[in-house]
Amino acid sequence: MIDFTSINASIESYLQSVLPAQVATLVECALIAVCAIAAYLVFAIVMIYMERKVCAAFQCRIGPDRVGFLGLLQVFADVFKMLIKEIIDIKDSDRALYTLAPFLVVMSSLITFSCLPFDNGLQVLDFNIGVFFIMAASSFGVLGILLAGWSSNNKFSMIGAIRSGGQMISYELSMSLCILTLVVLSGTMRVSEIVEMQREGWFIVRGHIPAIIAFLIYLIAGNAETNRAPFDLPEAESELTAGFHTEYSGMGFGLFYVAEFMNLFIIAGIATTLFLGGWTPLYIPGLDGFNAAMEWIPGIVWFLGKVFFVIWLLMWVRWTFPRLRIDQVLVLEWKYLVPIGLLNLLIMTVCVVMGWTL
Numbered sequence: 614m615i616d617f618t619s620i621n622a623s624i625e626s627y628l629q630s631v632l633p634a635q636v637a638t639l640v641e642c643a644l645i646a647v648c649a650i651a652a653y654l655v656f657a658i659v660m661i662y663m664e665r666k667v668c669a670a671f672q673c674r675i676g677p678d679r680v681g682f683l684g685l686l687q688v689f690a691d692v693f694k695m696l697i698k699e700i701i702d703i704k705d706s707d708r709a710l711y712t713l714a715p716f717l718v719v720m721s722s723l724i725t726f727s728c729l730p731f732d733n734g735l736q737v738l739d740f741n742i743g744v745f746f747i748m749a750a751s752s753f754g755v756l757g758i759l760l761a762g763w764s765s766n767n768k769f770s771m772i773g774a775i776r777s778g779g780q781m782i783s784y785e786l787s788m789s790l791c792i793l794t795l796v797v798l799s800g801t802m803r804v805s806e807i808v809e810m811q812r813e814g815w816f817i818v819r820g821h822i823p824a825i826i827a828f829l830i831y832l833i834a835g836n837a838e839t840n841r842a843p844f845d846l847p848e849a850e851s852e853l854t855a856g857f858h859t860e861y862s863g864m865g866f867g868l869f870y871v872a873e874f875m876n877l878f879i880i881a882g883i884a885t886t887l888f889l890g891g892w893t894p895l896y897i898p899g900l901d902g903f904n905a906a907m908e909w910i911p912g913i914v915w916f917l918g919k920v921f922f923v924i925w926l927l928m929w930v931r932w933t934f935p936r937l938r939i940d941q942v943l944v945l946e947w948k949y950l951v952p953i954g955l956l957n958l959l960i961m962t963v964c965v966v967m968g969w970t971l
Contacts, residue, residue: 649737665677718761718872723875742803747804754876759778761857762775795807823957827888835880881920
């Protein structure tokens with residue numbers, strides 16, 4: 614098994630030995646930033662390709678297969694196309710806010726992505742309010758969407774931004790209730806401790822029915838948070854063209870596009886961390902040989918395997934169910950998910966106090 618904690622300590626001690634303390638810290642920060650951005654871009658490419666292939670499979674098509682072997686270079690061709698496309702100046706738009714909006718969305722996504730624990734010691738931030746920080750970092754992305762719609766000077770973009778803002782702010786409440794349910798079960802907000810506590814059983818099993826209910830609500834709310842079907846009202850093509858990013862071209866549109874896919878990865882990553890044990894292997898009590906064999910699989914493989922399984926589930930939902938109306942989206946949240954989430958949180962609290970969890 615790879616222990617990234619010791620690797621990180623070795624790199625830090627080496628830099629401290631050859632450089633002044635402040636310079637070594639700056640070099641560490643630069644290396645971490647480069648690695649985080651590189652991983653972000655790599656997973657974005659994988660996600661875009663996966664979306665196209667999964668969509669094609671559900672619709673009985675082949676998917677991209679022209680550029681590169683099995684279409685593997687299609688995403689790179691699309692990126693090159695966006696880089697050379699003309700960036701159109703919108704008349705009477707707020708130029709500063711129009712330019713800033715996509716960077717706010719990507720910044721929120723990148724900061725949250727950096728908090729995901731890919732393996733033991735393989736995460737950028739890990740402190741005692743880690744879960745709270747993840748919730749806060751993922752929340753300010755909606756500001757970029759609202760700014761994009763308002764600054765574009767387009768009524769369809771504004772309607773899409775208002776829809777997205779109302780939908781994301783509403784469903785954040787259900788996501789927060791589900792996360793709090795798991796915080797009550799674990800008794801800590803430090804992400805690494807939450808994962809370590811699941812070595813002898815993932816919380817979706819140890820938390821019994823309340824954990825399963827929280828997991829299902831989280832997946833529904835997470836799908837709505839990413840503005841994906843059947844919750845894609847902010848980008849309803851038949852009504853709003855492309856919603857809040859209708860007026861964007863070139864890399865402005867590309868940043869929104871990348872952030873949407875990476876937000877899906879983040880939603881799956883948080884679900885994996887809280888419910889499915891993060892980097893911990895599958896553990897079955899009594900099967901010591903099986904458990905010992907599972908320990909040989911690297912933690913990062915476990916984490917990514919679980920993440921892409923959850924992503925596949927969410928893509929399955931997207932390409933199966935029809936789009937909801939905006940009133941149905943809000944009724945589902947405020948009349949059903951929020952009351953069920955509150956009741957579920959109360960039940961989990963009672964179970965923990967009475968010692969009924971595994």
